[in-house]
Amino acid sequence: MTATHAFPFLTVLVLLPAGGALGVVVLGAWRGLPRAVIEWFGIAVSLATLGLAVAVAALFATTTGGFQFVSDHAWATGLGVHWFLGIDGISLFLVLLAAVLFPIVLAGARTRTDARSFVAWMLLLECACLGSFVSIDLILFFLFFELTLVPSYFIISGWGYARRAYAAVKFFVYTFLGSAFLLVGILVVAFAHEHQTGVLTFSLPALEHTRFSGAGGILLFLAFTAAFAVKAPLFPFHTWSPDAYAEAPTGGSMVLAAVLAKLGTYGILQFDLRLFPQPSVDLAPLLLTLAVIGILYGAIVACAQRDLKRLVAYSSLAQMGFVALGIFAFTSQGMTGGVLLMLNHGLITAALFLLIGWIYERRQTWQVSELRGLQAPAPVMAGVFTVVMLASIGLPGLNGFVSEFLVLSGTFLTHRWWAVVATAGVVLAAIYLLWAYQQVFHGKVDLASSRTRDLSWAERVVIAPLIVVIVFLGVYPQPVLDRITPTVNSLVAHVDAVTHTHEPPVARAKVAVHAAPARRSST
């Protein structure tokens, strides 16, 4: 916890969208107000939030792995709950991801009805997402974590498609059930810490050193992981996601898959690994196996989908499997790759859902069988879709590859056979995405296709930032890696220290590896 700043960056960052939501409600009371004003107000608030997030990233110190921009205020003193915010290399890019995506959602995925409520819910959702990523008090985290559910539920049920009611309830109940376990876990951890030290606190850095008995630790780990695995989702807790992603409006799908899903894997990294290092290492084979099953299973099921949104949903299942794989490999490369993949997957999936939403606006379908030959009338859309698709497949030069390579090479160092099987997922991703692309964009143009509009200039402006970042992070990911790595290294070191395990030398060594063989060869 080094750099502290006079200006309360994180508090403002979290509260700004909430204030914006309130502002929308107030503005909305004025009946005659054109909807464009409210929409632009929402975009302006989310852009201001983005500006703040960029400022945080610019001032972020790369020399430390600890929390920065810490702001700690006693809140419910008797209960030991604090307004305790901080940001580290893991949460920094998730904050940025959320801050980048919300303006794009508000600008590119507008709704036809009731703009006022939609914008208000979206801004509240942004507040909840940002709050979750920067809270390092467990109760505060839990509150934000749960707060994400309310706007998501209303966005799905209010602006979704045919089966929206079913999808919204399923999403709500399923994830809430997982959260119940999380709440139990949080309370037990805090009480255990109080028992050991006499201090009741929910502060993550303080609780990091709590010791648990073997079985107790494992149960707690499972309680936390239940919530996170549902949220991510990891196999086999994913069945809410295809329904929710498919039935949600475009903006909802984007936020659900790109940002909210990351809460799951973020929770695993930030809370499971810090609080329960030993159980994490002990149960790593189980989680790695689920991750690998998710990678293959998600990809295989994606191959059988005939609906673009469900296809992307299952592809997300596979991608989140890669994230989990990288985390539980416990190597610098794997974990850094996992964090980077959270960012990359967010960018790619958001772009895919946005493009699919635009196809729906034009054709009122996302059934692959009803679309054909769109590349001829809409070459720019096809080109943009190609870039995003190739990023998702993991083409070097685009962002997806860097994270995929780091995850797999990092996993190979400690869990060779899991990495070998997971590599097959790389092949499968090409199969379903190229198949979908061929069905939708290739082939003879029919009458309906020939009348399909290409991307308008406004749409190009909206999606351009995503494409630029996708390309940039593929060509020059180092600035991001430089900020993730210190935190990941300290996390791996924390796990290694508690569990007395060691990263393989090649994962960490800089010069030593090259020196070692030389010595060996001389003898």
Place this chain on the structure above:
Amino acid sequence: MLDAAFLMPLLPLVGFVVLVFFGRRVGEPVAGWIGTATVAGSFVAACVTLVGLADQPSGARTLTCSDTCAPGASGHAFFDWISVGGLHVKLAILLDPLSMTMCMFVTGVSMLIHLYSIGYMKGDRDFTKFFVYMNAFVFSMLVLVMANDLLVTFVGWEGVGVCSYWLIAFWFQRDSAASAGKKAFIYNRIGDAGFLLAMFLIFSKTGTLTYLGVFAHRHLLVGGGTVTAAVLLLFLAATGKSAQIPLFNWLPDAMEGPTPVSALIHAATMVTAGVYLLCRVSPLLALSPDAMWVIAAIGGATAFVAATIACAQQDIKKALAFSTISQIGYMVLAVGSGAYVAAIFLMVCHAFYKGLLFLGSGSVIHGMETEQDMKRMGGLRRVMPWTYATFLTAWLALAAIPPFSGFWAKGDILTNVYAKTLVLYALGLLTAFFTSYYMSRIFFLTFTGRERWAEEAPDGRPPHRRPHEPSWVMRAPLVVLSFFALFAGTVDLPWVHVGTLAQWLGPVFGSRLFAAHESVGEQVGLAVADGVVAVVAAYVAWVLWRRSADRPALEPTFLQRVWYWDAFYDTLIGRPGQAIARACAVVVDGRLLDGAVNWTGRLVQSIGSGTRRIQTGFVRNYVVGIVVGMAAVLAFMLSRTWWS
């Protein structure tokens, strides 16, 4: 002079970027000229670099980026691409006689084919997009060749793969083209998985991925079959990119792309990348004789199988595609025998004559308004004299008729294989017979005999109009390539030992180079055998195909259906795979996993509706209440029992 090296990949990249953003504005033909000019600049840079490299003493011609990078070079590389923990990947160049040789013929042939394309693609609605893809291809290919690092090679490797996908599916409104593009990408992707795994394995043992670093620490790979596994995984990648058994099926389909694409990517350059990769990692190959045997056997088998299939093809481009597979099989056979120089020798000669053959066939297809069926050609000698004369030289070269280039290159390979093992030599010689036969058949069917294009087709299609010669932008590359097809053999004649390709490439391979120690008598004997086989096979084809185009007995279904290879994959993998995917989606996901979720939901709902009489509201709210209450009680109890 070596400072020019970085310009080689940079210029096509600039061309690519310019064409992406302004291509449509400048339109045809300016976009084509921009594309051609940047690649020509790249070729000039390659020539300058070659002169600079040749100036160095022969032992000091391996230069990494620190010696050759000019602007933006921060000490050792353009920039750090990925650097995490112990993994450091820099974007850097490795320049040595091997990569230099590749650069020379890649940029040279690319330049000629770009020029040719300006004529061939005239009037296409996506003219500019074609050159966007072609420039991207040249850039990726040069990255592949010049990389200092396995991972950077992989960048180029995937880059050429995706360009190949775009260009095969270039006429995307045709379903067959779209499917062929996808097929090529997926087959290559299977190989790429091997490449990735090889990198993981090598990194986990040596802690580096730079070529020189890995070679310096290659002893760390010895033991436990590690090096064999790594080499075979890289070879799997090579079988994908270079269309070898078991991943060769995509290449014939790739002929759906425009013919200049077939010439450049699917004959001259990209498909030889696998051979280049194997030559590049020759120090690892040397550690695993087992892997060498596998490589040699696969190469020999592919050469033979593809040559037999080429004998029965009717589509001129498909026949040439199988010929390419067969010729690369020879190169792989050479690599497996440790004859790296011979492999590169054939690769260079092949680039010239096979590029020429495709351009010639493109000229025929262009002149006959997209006709590709050789049974509808014949007698083109009289109407297309330029195409005829240049195609003739390529035929003589590929058929390995002495003294043209193919004879020397293939002879070099067979001499080495003879010293390794007699079985593979015999297979190679048999393949040589088929090679000369199928090539002569193609030549006679297309250019001699009756003018079948002037007749109505057996299936009732009307006769073609009189074919015409193409414009000079298409003719000039034919003439240049034809010169090289005839005389490229002179760069490595067996009795010359100074200033040859072998002497130039020798330091790269050093002692790993297999040296065939046959006596002069044996060598002459082998050469005579090669020559006789080639001439006899050509004579047989002349007798059979000069006048008649209709000999079904010589075109069995087994060969036309590619040894039933596609059908085999379809039955074994394709259809079961689809069934599994459907089963997973419907049964496992729908009924099992989601079924359980919904069943639990209904259970709770029925409990809820029981309590509904007591209170009003939504079921979900009560579920929440119950769970939270339970959670609090449980937490309290647990905390008391475990730590008291």
